[in-house]
Amino acid sequence: MTSLDDLRRMVETALERSLPASAPEPILDAMRYGLMGGGKRLRPCLTLATAEAVAMRDKTPLGDARSRALPAACALELIHSYSLVHDDLPAMDDDVLRRGRPTTHVVHGDGMAVLAGDGLLTHAFALLAEGPAPADRRIRAITVLASAAGAVGMVGGQAIDLIAAGKVKSYPATPLDAETLQDMHARKTGALLRAAATLGAILAGADAATISAIDRYATDLGLAFQIIDDVLDVESSNEALGKTVGKDAAAGKPTYPALYGLEQSKQLAADSIARAKRALASARIAGLLPDIADYTLSRTN
Amino acid sequence: MTSLDDLRRMVETALERSLPASAPEPILDAMRYGLMGGGKRLRPCLTLATAEAVAMRDKTPLGDARSRALPAACALELIHSYSLVHDDLPAMDDDVLRRGRPTTHVVHGDGMAVLAGDGLLTHAFALLAEGPAPADRRIRAITVLASAAGAVGMVGGQAIDLIAAGKVKSYPATPLDAETLQDMHARKTGALLRAAATLGAILAGADAATISAIDRYATDLGLAFQIIDDVLDVESSNEALGKTVGKDAAAGKPTYPALYGLEQSKQLAADSIARAKRALASARIAGLLPDIADYTLSRTN
Numbered sequence: 001m002t003s004l005d006d007l008r009r010m011v012e013t014a015l016e017r018s019l020p021a022s023a024p025e026p027i028l029d030a031m032r033y034g035l036m037g038g039g040k041r042l043r044p045c046l047t048l049a050t051a052e053a054v055a056m057r058d059k060t061p062l063g064d065a066r067s068r069a070l071p072a073a074c075a076l077e078l079i080h081s082y083s084l085v086h087d088d089l090p091a092m093d094d095d096v097l098r099r100g101r102p103t104t105h106v107v108h109g110d111g112m113a114v115l116a117g118d119g120l121l122t123h124a125f126a127l128l129a130e131g132p133a134p135a136d137r138r139i140r141a142i143t144v145l146a147s148a149a150g151a152v153g154m155v156g157g158q159a160i161d162l163i164a165a166g167k168v169k170s171y172p173a174t175p176l177d178a179e180t181l182q183d184m185h186a187r188k189t190g191a192l193l194r195a196a197a198t199l200g201a202i203l204a205g206a207d208a209a210t211i212s213a214i215d216r217y218a219t220d221l222g223l224a225f226q227i228i229d230d231v232l233d234v235e236s237s238n239e240a241l242g243k244t245v246g247k248d249a250a251a252g253k254p255t256y257p258a259l260y261g262l263e264q265s266k267q268l269a270a271d272s273i274a275r276a277k278r279a280l281a282s283a284r285i286a287g288l289l290p291d292i293a294d295y296t297l298s299r300t301n
Numbered sequence: 302m303t304s305l306d307d308l309r310r311m312v313e314t315a316l317e318r319s320l321p322a323s324a325p326e327p328i329l330d331a332m333r334y335g336l337m338g339g340g341k342r343l344r345p346c347l348t349l350a351t352a353e354a355v356a357m358r359d360k361t362p363l364g365d366a367r368s369r370a371l372p373a374a375c376a377l378e379l380i381h382s383y384s385l386v387h388d389d390l391p392a393m394d395d396d397v398l399r400r401g402r403p404t405t406h407v408v409h410g411d412g413m414a415v416l417a418g419d420g421l422l423t424h425a426f427a428l429l430a431e432g433p434a435p436a437d438r439r440i441r442a443i444t445v446l447a448s449a450a451g452a453v454g455m456v457g458g459q460a461i462d463l464i465a466a467g468k469v470k471s472y473p474a475t476p477l478d479a480e481t482l483q484d485m486h487a488r489k490t491g492a493l494l495r496a497a498a499t500l501g502a503i504l505a506g507a508d509a510a511t512i513s514a515i516d517r518y519a520t521d522l523g524l525a526f527q528i529i530d531d532v533l534d535v536e537s538s539n540e541a542l543g544k545t546v547g548k549d550a551a552a553g554k555p556t557y558p559a560l561y562g563l564e565q566s567k568q569l570a571a572d573s574i575a576r577a578k579r580a581l582a583s584a585r586i587a588g589l590l591p592d593i594a595d596y597t598l599s600r601t602n
Contacts (some may be wrong), residue, residue: 023452024488026472027460031452041425086419091411092391109470110392111463114415118387119452125426135436142443146427151324151332151420159328162412169410171327188327300589 002052004045004291010066011044011073018074020123028106030116031123034085035078037116038099040299043080043196043226044073046292050200050214053280058206063203071131072141072199073193075124080192081148082120083158085113092162121149133203140197148195157188181254189229190222198222213283217293225296227269230255230300231262273297303353305346305589305596311367312345312374319375321424331409331417332424335386336379339400343526344381344497345374347593351501351515354581354588359507366505371444372432373500376425380450381493383421384459386414393463422450434504442500447497449496458489482555490530491523498522514584518594521577526597528570531556532563533602574598 019031035040051069053159088095088103089110096106105113128142134301147153158167161184166173176184197218201211234257280289320332352370356363389396389404390411397407405415426512429443448454460469462485467474498519502512535558557566574594581590 019446020451024457024461026464026469027452027457029471030460082419083452086415089392089415091390091415107471109463109468111390112460112469112471114387114390114392115460115463117419117455118383118422119456121422122447122451122456125443126451129440129443129447134439139430139436139439142426142430146423146430147321150321150423150427151328154322155326155416155420155423156328159331159413159416160325162410162416163327167410168327168413169406170330170413256547 002288004049004288004295007045007048007288008041010048010070011041011077012236013069014074015044015077018078018123018127019128020154023119025246026112027115027119029088030104030112031119033107034104034116034120036080037101039077039081040301041077042292042296043076043192045288046193046196046221047073047076047200049292050197051204051290052200053285054204054206054210054289056287057283057285058204060205068131068133068137068203069200071127072145072203073196075127075133075145076192076196076199078120078124078127079145079154082117082124083149083154083192085093085117085120088157089113091184092158092167122148131203137203137205141202144198144202145195153187153191153195154189155250157184158186161188172240176254178254178259181259185226186222189226190219193222193225194218210283210285213279213285216279217276217285217289220272220279221293221296224269224272224276224293227256227265227272228296230257231265231269232299234262236301269297302316303589305350305592306588308346308349309342311349311371312342312378315371315375315379316345318378319372319424319428321427324420327413328416328420331405331413332420334408335417335421336382336403337416338402340378340382341417341602342378343593343597344377344493346589347494347497347519347522348374348377348501350589350593351498352505353501355502355505355507355511357588358584358586359505361506365499367431369438369504370501372428373446373504374497376446377493377497377500378427379428380423380446380455383418383425384450384455386418386421386491388459390414393459393468425450435506438504438506442503445499445503446496448580449492450476454488454496455490458485458487458492461485462489477555479555479560482560486527487520487523490527490532490539491520494523494526495519511584511586514580516575517580518590521573521580522551522594522597525573525577525594526569528557528566528573529598529600531558532566532570533600535563537602570598 019028035045047069051065085104087093089105095103104116131138162168163171163174164176194215197214198211199216276293277290348370352366356366386405387393390406396404405417432439463469463470464475465477495516498515499512502515577594578591
């Protein structure tokens, strides 16, 4: 059986080849820098793992499921990468370090970083549209991803975050309460993780009940992911995390450890992962998805 | 028959309703500001006019052609608007005035303007995916638009522009020669105008020869549009143009009037429009498309 590392290697190779070769070299350079800087590749692995898990359960060819899901896996990582490139801009989080490297705007300049993000986002939809899955599945995948990545999902979550940080001229800074914090995370991080998993299921031709179970799995995975992110922000060193540590707390952003304490936060994350696995079991789905759940809980960066 | 003003009104009404209502209010606010600030609506009108012209020639129902093209028309305007919002940012052109109003980042702040642009771009693909046209035409429309708007097209053109202006850290400022200038315009403005026209034809079910003729029409229309833009930048007042005048020349950007003189530039634009009309005639296509060509040549803002 495929391992999580196999999936990661498959994703890296596909990402290397995913950018539009006929674009002017300088913009390709900046896009490549934002895309190929390592990273966990969690979202594309989730897409591939879900497609494989559905094919294994339904006894349909694994190779078909994989090749149909691979463009979507790349699209997910392009969108995740673009969001980091834009999020790191001085006008947003103003981060100079990401995965242990200078951020895209530090290397290429702010304007080029805006464009590189725009290029990555736009090309994600080209990849989805051109994939080998049946046209109706590709259309549905585009609809789901556009909603998850856009103003209703990720972009909307970033807007809430930006307002809380007092960086929006037209709105007064609003400190986040626990409920708004959860809504922000659900949009900013959760929506794209859910899209990553459900796209794998959609492109593999899963039925509605399976897609819904996968969505519940990914929702709890996303929650655990965010809690662990906050925990690592408290417990890690800059070096281990590859980015500036303690920044959220310093910025006065509420975090799970700040709201619930470290130990209860870890318990909340473990509970989410247990629920995620139960959702998988309810649809008789496995493959690498339980491993990804365990990894999310135990990761150190 | 429909007039160009009828099309504009249809587009305005559809745009008002096009944004995702379930997004957080602040991001919707900023997206609406970037989208609903007037403007010529040339691209969406082009999409609708092309779809109608194909339906008239092929004697297929006009209402079907219009309703199938309308989401794409809105998508085109969302993408055009996002590109202006990002282009006006301090990190790019640093413009504070657009269509006679303060630009989005002046009102909402730089970070929110980045996000508003991201939200508009992403939602464009949601609109295209959800439209009433047959799935294979929608897929093709998404492929064409993603290529025209992305690093190969518009975003790539903006990158060339940014480098020429000396605003890219990783590349030395390169003065544009006539050839690179034309390549930049073909990507930055031309690609999206061509997509606007061809999407109308694709969604109306036009054959390959017709789509190719429409593409030639739009290529020459785009060239004329750019030349007239440069001419207006020399001849107009700030007030008439609704944006800062003479900025390109002041920034040392080569313009058509600078390269060829005012009179020869106007002749080049007129020649392009004549070629555009011949391309239409070769496919026995008319409707409002010749009017749009004339308008492009005679516009004053």
